[in-house]
Amino acid sequence: MPTPRIRRPRYTTTLTDAARFGYPQRRVRLSEYGVARGWGVRPVAGLLRFKLRKTTDEIDSVLTHLVRDVGRWVPFYRDLFRNAGIDVARFRGARDLATLPRSSKDAFQESPERDCLRQGRDPRRCARTSTSGSTGAPLTLYLSHPELYFRRYSVLTGLRHYTPLRFPVRVADVGSMVPHGGRSAEQSLGIVHLLRIPGNMPLAEQRAALLRHRPTILQGYPTCLELLAESLSESEARQVRPLLVACRGEQLRQGTRDLLKQTFRTHIASLYNCEEVGNLAWECPDRADRFHVNRDTCVLEVLDSHGSTADGQGDVFVTNLYNRTMPFLRYRLDDRARLVGPAERTCSCGAAGPWLEDLSGGEDDFVSFPDGRRMSPLLLSNALFDGFRAPGDPHRLSPSVRRYQIIQEEDYSLRVILDWRGPFDAVVWRQIASEMNRASQGLRCTVERSAAFELTAAGKFKEVLSRAPVGAAQRF
Numbered sequence: 001m002p003t004p005r006i007r008r009p010r011y012t013t014t015l016t017d018a019a020r021f022g023y024p025q026r027r028v029r030l031s032e033y034g035v036a037r038g039w040g041v042r043p044v045a046g047l048l049r050f051k052l053r054k055t056t057d058e059i060d061s062v063l064t065h066l067v068r069d070v071g072r073w074v075p076f077y078r079d080l081f082r083n084a085g086i087d088v089a090r091f092r093g094a095r096d097l098a099t100l101p102r103s104s105k106d107a108f109q110e111s112p113e114r115d116c117l118r119q120g121r122d123p124r125r126c127a128r129t130s131t132s133g134s135t136g137a138p139l140t141l142y143l144s145h146p147e148l149y150f151r152r153y154s155v156l157t158g159l160r161h162y163t164p165l166r167f168p169v170r171v172a173d174v175g176s177m178v179p180h181g182g183r184s185a186e187q188s189l190g191i192v193h194l195l196r197i198p199g200n201m202p203l204a205e206q207r208a209a210l211l212r213h214r215p216t217i218l219q220g221y222p223t224c225l226e227l228l229a230e231s232l233s234e235s236e237a238r239q240v241r242p243l244l245v246a247c248r249g250e251q252l253r254q255g256t257r258d259l260l261k262q263t264f265r266t267h268i269a270s271l272y273n274c275e276e277v278g279n280l281a282w283e284c285p286d287r288a289d290r291f292h293v294n295r296d297t298c299v300l301e302v303l304d305s306h307g308s309t310a311d312g313q314g315d316v317f318v319t320n321l322y323n324r325t326m327p328f329l330r331y332r333l334d335d336r337a338r339l340v341g342p343a344e345r346t347c348s349c350g351a352a353g354p355w356l357e358d359l360s361g362g363e364d365d366f367v368s369f370p371d372g373r374r375m376s377p378l379l380l381s382n383a384l385f386d387g388f389r390a391p392g393d394p395h396r397l398s399p400s401v402r403r404y405q406i407i408q409e410e411d412y413s414l415r416v417i418l419d420w421r422g423p424f425d426a427v428v429w430r431q432i433a434s435e436m437n438r439a440s441q442g443l444r445c446t447v448e449r450s451a452a453f454e455l456t457a458a459g460k461f462k463e464v465l466s467r468a469p470v471g472a473a474q475r476f
């Protein structure tokens with residue numbers, strides 16, 4: 001008896017703008033986009049989310065599709081909308097966003113993980129990442145592989161606001177400590193020659209790696225770039241002449257910007273990124289302190305404490321335009337800013353739409369050593385997040401810890417305070433102690449369970465608070 005032919009799902013590798021650069025490399029099932037008509041691909045709203053340079057009408061179309069989709073398929077939002085009496089069929093785009101309830105990381109942490117994901121998505125087959133140490137609260141994030149590629153691609157193309165990119169591009173990324181298994185898609189495609197320089201590597205080794213790689217783009221955490229730049233001699237700095245230094249993950253202080261400019265003699269740019277979206281906004285090439293919203297990836301709102309549009313500085317909320325796997329709608333970020341200008345306004349640099357000013361996040365302190373050395377606060381935070389990884393599944397964070405604080409006492413010792421929830425997990429606890437002991441580079445480090453966080457003399461909360469006499473490193 002002949003074996004029946006099994007009809008295989010159809011695939012394509014030429015779906016979006018991103019695909020022109022070879023993305024996605026994986027074969028992508030068309031059914032993921034809700035389109036499979038004949039052999040062709042129809043650019044419906046489900047695909048529009050991956051388009052670059054979206055128009056206002058296209059953003060409305062993507063939002064309308066997104067809201068209807070999550071209201072039907074994502075239990076977290078289905079319940080949220082039902083409790084708020086929202087009829088998603090009446091939603092018509094950005095002007096209706098204010099009618100939707102807001103969401104927060106706390107709400108995501110409180111909900112079962114499967115309720116935050118689109119029904120039918122298998123979390124084990126999704127791409128996973130997690131909020132980084134700069135966010136203060138751990139959360140595992142899920143994306144489909146095309147969503148992950150789009151996110152990476154949009155971050156990469158964002159650099160074109162400052163300098164023309166000729167592929168393959170050589171990038172050195174300074175500071176990241178998150179372990180990366182294998183090469184990223186960009187590397188495997190040969191688009192990017194990426195070198196990661198961990199911030200906890202001895203500075204002499206960081207210098208040697210940088211001089212060997214000679215990147216076109218130098219990027220990373222400002223506090224790590226500052227320490228590396230400080231350690232370079234003039235002749236070494238002359239050998240590294242990147243076209244651009246792109247700072248991310250922390251607020252770029254003027255002193256750090258001046259030092260980087262003086263050392264590398266090139267344009268210094270600041271990018272406003274978060275793990276939940278990728279690039280949220282990019283610094284205006286003409287004016288520092290002005291950030292243009294990345295309209296390809298998100299819609300940003302700035303709201304006051306009552307949830308209305310803020311007149312001045314308010315809390316930043318984001319709606320992710322492309323993630324249908326774990327959607328973020330009107331999701332609160334831990335940052336404050338002012339939204340300036342009507343949507344029709346155009347900046348002197350040519351960017352359209354409103355922009356952010358007075359952008360500020362929390363402020364963390366450098367960690368100091370008795371011999372005068374300093375360490376970026378993000379290195380400790382990221383090490384702590386490595387300790388949070390679920391045993392046996394390093395791409396997922398254990399839900400055991402709600403929030404944390406790291407305190408450096410006057411005697412240089414470190415104290416890690418964990419707001420623990422749920423049953424005690426001895427394995428995760430040991431991981432945390434081990435990662436922190438390794439990251440603290442000889443400083444005594446203890447871990448404790450408590451929700452009694454400490455404030456500065458001015459009453460502010462810092463995730464990394466040092467009582468040693470060093471300068472502050474601002475973060476966002």
Ligand SMILES: [Zn+2]
Nearest residue numbers: 284347349351
């Ligand atoms: Zn501009």
